[in-house]
Amino acid sequence: MLKLNPERKKEFLDLMARRGWDLLLFYGDTWRKDHFRCLVSVCFCGPQALAVLTKEGEVRAVVTHPWDVEPVKTATGGSVTYVPRLVEGLKNCVSESANVAINGLEQMEARFVRAVQEATGKTAASATADVEEIRRVKTQEELEWIRKAALLADRGYEQFVRVARAGMTEFELVAEVEGYLKAHGAEDNFMLVASGGTEVTAMKPPTARKLQVGDSVITELTPQINGYYAQICRTLVIGPPSEKQLESYAIFAEAQKAAQDLLRPGVDISDVARVQNDIFRKHGFGDYTGPQYTRVRGHNLGLYPDELPHVLENVHYTCKKDMVIICHPNTYLPLSGYMVFGDTLLVTDTGCVSLSQTERRLFQA
Amino acid sequence: MKRGLVTWDKGELPPEELASRLAVVHNVVRTKGLDALVLYSDVWRCNDARYLSNYMPYWNRAFVVVPRDEKPILLCSLSPRVYPWIKTVTVHETIVASPSPPASLFKLGAERGWKRLGICDLDGLPADLHAELTSGNTELVDISRAEVRHAPSKVEVQMHARAARMAREVLEKEISNAKAQTDHELTGQLELQLRRAGAEDVVDRHSLVLGQTDVYRRHKGKEQDWRRQRELNS
Numbered sequence A: 001m002l003k004l005n006p007e008r009k010k011e012f013l014d015l016m017a018r019r020g021w022d023l024l025l026f027y028g029d030t031w032r033k034d035h036f037r038c039l040v041s042v043c044f045c046g047p048q049a050l051a052v053l054t055k056e057g058e059v060r061a062v063v064t065h066p067w068d069v070e071p072v073k074t075a076t077g078g079s080v081t082y083v084p085r086l087v088e089g090l091k092n093c094v095s096e097s098a099n100v101a102i103n104g105l106e107q108m109e110a111r112f113v114r115a116v117q118e119a120t121g122k123t124a125a126s127a128t129a130d131v132e133e134i135r136r137v138k139t140q141e142e143l144e145w146i147r148k149a150a151l152l153a154d155r156g157y158e159q160f161v162r163v164a165r166a167g168m169t170e171f172e173l174v175a176e177v178e179g180y181l182k183a184h185g186a187e188d189n190f191m192l193v194a195s196g197g198t199e200v201t202a203m204k205p206p207t208a209r210k211l212q213v214g215d216s217v218i219t220e221l222t223p224q225i226n227g228y229y230a231q232i233c234r235t236l237v238i239g240p241p242s243e244k245q246l247e248s249y250a251i252f253a254e255a256q257k258a259a260q261d262l263l264r265p266g267v268d269i270s271d272v273a274r275v276q277n278d279i280f281r282k283h284g285f286g287d288y289t290g291p292q293y294t295r296v297r298g299h300n301l302g303l304y305p306d307e308l309p310h311v312l313e314n315v316h317y318t319c320k321k322d323m324v325i326i327c328h329p330n331t332y333l334p335l336s337g338y339m340v341f342g343d344t345l346l347v348t349d350t351g352c353v354s355l356s357q358t359e360r361r362l363f364q365a
Numbered sequence B: 001m002k003r004g005l006v007t008w009d010k011g012e013l014p015p016e017e018l019a020s021r022l023a024v025v026h027n028v029v030r031t032k033g034l035d036a037l038v039l040y041s042d043v044w045r046c047n048d049a050r051y052l053s054n055y056m057p058y059w060n061r062a063f064v065v066v067p068r069d070e071k072p073i074l075l076c077s078l079s080p081r082v083y084p085w086i087k088t089v090t091v092h093e094t095i096v097a098s099p100s101p102p103a104s105l106f107k108l109g110a111e112r113g114w115k116r117l118g119i120c121d122l123d124g125l126p127a128d129l130h131a132e133l134t135s136g137n138t139e140l141v142d143i144s145r146a147e148v149r150h151a152p153s154k155v156e157v158q159m160h161a162r163a164a165r166m167a168r169e170v171l172e173k174e175i176s177n178a179k180a181q182t183d184h185e186l187t188g189q190l191e192l193q194l195r196r197a198g199a200e201d202v203v204d205r206h207s208l209v210l211g212q213t214d215v216y217r218r219h220k221g222k223e224q225d226w227r228r229q230r231e232l233n234s
Helices: A006-019 A066-076 A086-093 A110-120 A128-136 A140-163 A170-183 A243-262 A269-282 B015-031 B047-053 B080-089 B101-112 B127-134 B154-175 B183-196 B213-233
Strands: A023-029 A048-054 A059-063 A080-082 A100-103 A192-196 A216-221 A223-225 A232-237 A298-300 A307-310 A324-327 A331-333 A337-339 A343-347 A352-354 B036-041 B062-067 B073-076 B094-097 B116-120 B139-143
Touching: A006 A023, A006 A048, A006 A128, A048 A066, A048 A086, A059 A066, A059 A086, A066 A080, A080 A086, A086 A110, A100 A110, A100 A128, A110 B127, A128 A307, A140 A170, A140 A216, A140 A223, A140 A232, A140 A343, A170 A192, A170 A216, A170 B183, A216 A337, A232 A243, A243 A269, A243 A324, A243 A337, A243 A343, A269 A324, B015 B036, B015 B047, B015 B062, B036 B047, B047 B062, B062 B101, B073 B080, B073 B101, B080 B094, B101 B127, B154 B183
Parallel strands: A023 A100, A059 A080, B036 B116, B073 B094, B116 B139
Antiparallel strands: A023 A048, A048 A059, A192 A216, A216 A232, A298 A307, A298 A324, A324 A343, A331 A337, A343 A352, B036 B062, B062 B073
């Protein structure tokens, strides 16, 4: 199992050489473990963890829970220090006058950044954008984990369809799917849901609302395997779908296909958003492609379920081979309420392939 | 993460309880000579805001702002499309869409002539928000968490007791089947039962780091060793 990716480590060392950094710190907290896990693939259980990469290639770590010592030590092969309060460990892990950069600096508590600066006598640089750019293009081993996560997302959606029924609450439905995904190896799952008709304007955590015949039940499932997320978005109708639900679904499927047909190396991500929005415009629903009704037309995937770049018409980024992007034209339409549809796509040499195997249809329960 | 049932059961958490917590914060604002007090919230560090207004995000950052003698205002990075839902599970009547909570806070402060703000655990803010706030012209005062959140009330203790009861009941039911299960299967079963019982979140150390029961025991023993060592050191 990938624990300390030598390919990534080399890329980070090259980055340090280019920028003139002596030490590169990878700071993760419970929300943003990805900033740590992109170097050390351990799902730490303490509130924070920090890995230090020296320009000579040594890796050491500071953890804030004693249970993290052994797995992190096994992964890095270097020294691992346990401190109950991270600020204590920070002072000892950087040397005076060192040029330090921090991946995840923005998320770091201000007192931690100050501790680094007091120890070095210098202002720490942010490495977050540079590291994110490296992370966008996945290694072959990372792609294997994302494929496994995509497969689990498919199985999770099968379970969703299997158990959804009228009279069940949203939170009971989510419990069934979460339990299934965890039982089949997911570390985590980012999942939102909503149910109802044209009054539904967004997905959110599940409520105690009971599913009713005629409801659109929308969800995005995002299981995580060995740190890596894949996502699937589908819509299910309780009972027979109405003409309007079918009409709406056809627009979403056409928009997602437009994105998938376009996505390839060299394409500007703004165009991947534009071709999706153009389908809605063609059908007279262009007003429903803006922030009042939707968020993004997709996003990058990896160690974080909502990586940049976002797929938006005003975001410019040239797509590269081996990026993994979900394209989901999810939005509100007056036909059906909020509807979702999306697959995890891997950018190949000449186009892209879907890692999602779930049928492309409006599901029915 | 918190993606189970997020709700506001007013029988369990009466509005009067939240009102009494707000009164404590209002008192801090007055006695410290502040114009308002600000609490940070994100998907992980949500407890301060949750304590005050029952706001618990499933994603993103927010500030809960308590102006002197007014109801709390939510400066929220989530989409306005979910504000109707937020209003059903919190005390918030005013929610301001805030892609940048500090920018919204400064705008609000400028409109109201605020000059002195209290920030709960100022140095605990994420560094980018801290930098943005401290670069402004408003005087910032660090307010310790202990000043805002006092000893657990009877209501809180009852909620702890309910969570403990849920955990005990589910464990008692599931542990007898655990021998025949892999660690993933046991974790999945616990997750299923607890979320079905209405848990909004489940923290399962067993699934996060460890793989097997013997490893669990080994680590458990190690934690006790650490504690013993720390006692010796102190």
